[in-house]
Amino acid sequence: MKKNNIIAAVILLVMFGILFFSAKNDAATFDEIAHIGAGYTYLKYKDARLNPEHPPLAKDLAAFPLMFLDLNFDTFKPFWTNEDVHSRQWEAGRILLYESGNDPDQIIFWMRIPMMLLSILFGWLLYRWVKSIYGPAVGLLVLIFYAFSPTFIAHSRYVTTDVAAAFGFFIGIASFTRFLEKPTLKRTIVAGIALGVGLLFKFSLFLLVPIYGLLTLLWVFLEWRNGAYSESWREVFALIGKIILIGLVALALIYAVYLFHVWNYPQDQQLKDAEFVTRTYGLRPLVELDLTMIKNEYLRPLGQYLMGLLMVFERARGGNTTYFMGEVSASGWPSYFPTAYFLKETLAFHALTLLALFLALRKILKSRWSMDALFEWTKDNFVLAASLFFVIFYWAYSINSTLNIGVRHVLPTFPFIYLLVAREISSWLYIPSIDNPGNLIEWIRSLYESFVRPLPKVLLVVLVLLLMIISVFAAFPFYLSYYNEIVGMDNGHKYIVDSNYDWGQDLKRLRDLVERDPIFANEKIYLDYFGGGAPSYYLGSRFEPWWSARGLPPAGSYFAVSASTLRGAQGKAVGDITIKPQDSYWWLKDLEPITRAGKSIFIYQIP
Structure with a gap:
């Protein structure tokens, strides 16, 4: 047994090495900007006004090392009370990283370390759980699949909620199946804590509620077939009671965490923010319930959680404009996830x-x-x-x-x-x-x-x-841009972009390329960048912001554009999406990039 555990530890050590060294030169990705500012202010100020559409736990874990750094951040600037809750989070992240005299690379480095460690803990618990049921061979094979998954490697390195959500679903389902097999009080409490932790990682974990219900029905049916409830349904009601206790334990944990996060969040500001966010939402009874809870001093932690849940419901209904296989749409494609x-x-x-x-x-x-x-x-x-x-x-x-x-x-x-x-x-x-x-x-x-x-x-x-x-x-270190041999990494942008290929991670590689390659000596870079980095910080006076509608940059100059931006501009508009001719980068259609920064930023020389 010890030998198998040592092998598992070595696999996870290799995984951590890949995570650590591949992330060192990755700039802030698009979503990290919102999460970084939010996590810092949650712990520093006990105020949850930023990024309410995601629960706070993953951001809290990421921001913990920042509590030991002497950072500059001014909450008296207008962004802190900006009426637009959605833009406020992006402003806060940008100001913390790039406009307050802090070292953004230091902040990003330390906030990514806890996320990497969470992924290692995830792998260890996954291995131990599988090993306990199916033996060490299956456990080690699962761990190899996990540790060498390009997708897990890519997203375990960033201050985002995706790996945390996967971890939440894992501990939620693993603990609940153990509970069903033997519903002791200890396993009930553990399942409740696991559910609460999951629900504090991401709102999509709310799907565990119907999943638990359906798994319970299946378990009761199977037990009934074996004669477990042939004489009395008392055991079924006892099981239901314990499942309710699981929910109550999870609710108590959510309440405790959110109580901390609204401690210094003025109630009138919280209510104002909630009214702004939900002003156009459907499900008005739930909206009214949420506002009523926020108005109550004791229920407002749960009101803040419910507001975030409503934000996710609304966003899922509205979709998100994205590029897929030559098309641009906000209504989605059934083939999107299977293809990806x-x-x-x-x-x-x-x-x-x-x-x-x-x-x-x-x-x-x-x-x-x-x-x-x-x-x-x-x-x-x-x-x-x-x-x-x-x-x-x-x-x-x-x-x-x-x-x-x-x-x-x-x-x-x-x-x-x-x-x-x-x-x-x-x-x-x-x-x-x-x-x-x-x-x-x-x-x-x-x-x-x-x-x-x-x-x-x-x-x-x-x-x-x-x-x-x-x-x-x-594929090292380009794991976010990884595509398998069917299309190849260099061609992946033709199929799907955004967080599948280009999330802004290559900005620092553009800086390095401009500084080291003699063809860019004393040259200004005209840039259309998509991501969470700040070109003004990394490139300084070497760059000028540019976009399609401005037309061709000066002849002989160099133009750099992010793959997500370019594909979104040149794709075929579908449904209600409209791409104006001046925004389509028509002047790049006959040109080929002379080089790339990383995999995701294309560089052209203008004729």
Whole structure:
């Protein structure tokens, strides 16, 4: 057991090294600006007026190291009471990082470290949980899938909520399935804490409520089939009571955390902000309930949480304008997440997934399956069944969503996909040996069955895993821009951008390129940048802001543009989206970039 734990620790140490060193030269990404300013002010001032559409816990963790730095930040500037709650968060992040005399790279570095450590904790708990149910081989295989996932690596390095949300879903489902198997008071409390932590990471974790309900119905049905409730339904009501207790524990945790965050948030300002945010929202009964709670001194922490939840409901309904496969739309595409998942995870893992599907289908076809057999399998493999249910449920929800801004939004399903694949592959590799062979023939047969016969399978799986690991190291340090060999990293921007390719992470690489490449010596860079960095900070007088409608920059000059901006301008408008001709970068259509900064900033020489 210790040997397996050491192997797991080494894998996670390698993962941390990849995270740490690949993030060192990444500029602030687009979403980090809002989260960085919010996290700092939450802990420093106990005031939750920034970025209310995301719960505070991930931002609190990220901002903790900043409490030991002597930073400048003035809350007496107009942005702090700006009526527009949405723009306020971006102003605060920009001012903290670039306009207060602080070192932005120092702030970004220290805030990313806790997020990296959270991802390492995630990997360790995932390994231990899987190992406790299915053994160390499955646990280590799941951990390898996790630690060498380009998507997990990319988003474990930033001050965002996506990996935290995946962690929340994991601990929520893992603790709840353990609770159902043995609903002791200890497991009830643990499940309640896990649910509360998850709900404090991201509002999408609210999906755990219907998921818990459906898993409970399935569990009760399976127990009833086995005669557990044949004489009395008292145990069912006791189970329901404990599930209610899980919800109450989670609610108490949410209340305690939000109480801290509204402690110095003036009640009149909180109410004013809530009225501004919800002024055009549907679901007016919920809006009125929220405003009533905020008006109550004791309920306003929960009112702040409900306001954030309403913001997420409204945003999910409205969608987000984005580029996908040559089109620009705000209404989403059903093929968005399947395409992003297929292109953004390694081909080696997809090969193992196909193998696992083949093996599972072969088992089904060889077995005499019936409804009774299906129910028996579900009861005996409830964790696998719950994992499969969650993956299907979450993917169905995501595919029908209009909010298509990154494969990161289906990240919560990845660990459960890894489990399903690893379990099937491990079962295929396992050949039981003969216990205590009685003679030489039996001993030779045991040796053959245990080591020789499965060797081709083992070598195949090891080879595929090596290819997966090599492809991940080969992508260093451009993990956000990673695309597998189907399209290649250099071509990924033609398919999907935003947080799948270009989130502004390459601004510091543009600075380095301009400073070191002699062709840019004494040259001004005309720049249209998308992201959370500040060109004025990193490039100073070497750059001039530019955009499509200004037309061609001066002849012979150099123009740099972010991939997300360029693809969004040149895509085909779909639905209600309109792209004006002057905003389409028509003057770049016959030009090719002479080079790139990183992968995501294209540099042209103007003829």
